[in-house]
Amino acid sequence: MRKKEAITLTELLSTLEHSNLPTILVEGDDDLIIYRRLETIFSDKEVSVLSVGGRENIISIFDQQDKLKLSYKIGFIADQDTWIVTGIPEQYKNKNIIFTTGYSIENDSLIDSNLLETLTTTERNIFFQNLTNFTAWYATELNRHITGESASIKKHPNDVLKQSHEPTIKAKPLYDLIIEKYQTHIRGKSLLALFLLSQKCKNPNIKHHHTTILATVAARPGELIQKIYNEAGEIFK
Incomplete structure (x- = not known):
């Protein structure tokens, strides 16, 4: 079975330019376990959730969004990663990019669970x-x-x-x-x-436990995951 090829940044930018749906970009496929629910929450606005293959792509697309000719809103959700220690840079303190409370979505999920x-x-x-x-x-x-x-x-x-x-x-x-x-x-x-x-x-089997925990929290979000959902609502209100 062939390994799924990673989508390139150029392909992602092209996908966004050819879409017409309000979109929330998230890091990877595992993140979709938590964030796919946003499509249901904001179904009246036809919001789509798209994984972009990693945190670097999230940041790169955010940096280049002004170059995109989009007729719809996009939002971003990313892990704080090591910025949990060093602080989020000023240019990313923007209501359109949402960061986890902890290092990553796994931290927020463990706390909520x-x-x-x-x-x-x-x-x-x-x-x-x-x-x-x-x-x-x-x-x-x-x-x-x-x-x-x-x-x-x-x-x-x-x-x-x-x-x-x-x-x-x-x-x-x-x-x-x-x-x-x-x-x-x-x-x-x-x-x-x-x-x-x-x-x-x-x-x-870390992967199994990882996805099981995320699925459980997605079904019954606690304070930290709900905070992300609420902030996403501010983008698309």
Whole structure:
């Protein structure tokens, strides 16, 4: 079976120029699990939700939207990503681009679902032990990333937790911030993996759990997802 080819930015821009439907652009196919509901919420306005293959494309299209000759409104929804730490740049503080409250949609979904509250005492001990060790590594890598050094913050916790970690001196302030606000400030997929590890899942199918959690939250959105829906309503009112 051939792998689905990623759509190019040029193709996306062309698609938008040849459409006539109000459109909300989201990062990827998984995001559609949460955001597809907007088509129902705003069915009277015939709003379409389109995934564009990643956060970089969201930002690029937002930057180039003035060049597009569109007869309809478009909105954007994106993860904050590392801007959760560094701050959203001024040029993106715009009502037409909506950002998650936490690092990513996974963070917002975990918070809305209250899944971390379902852990037993033993599981919570495991979770916070792993969280402390993982965050020491994560803060160090994220600090390197922010300062322009070579770094990777996307390692699976299984690989990170094979050894003990301490944050570097430069990363200690960042570590303190992240450990205090771990639900919003740690990369969502990593936080989800730490949750699953606390339950001693053997070789957990992260993708399955990921999509299941998103589908559950989409069916019964909590405060953070509802906030995104409300902000989308402001774009198309």
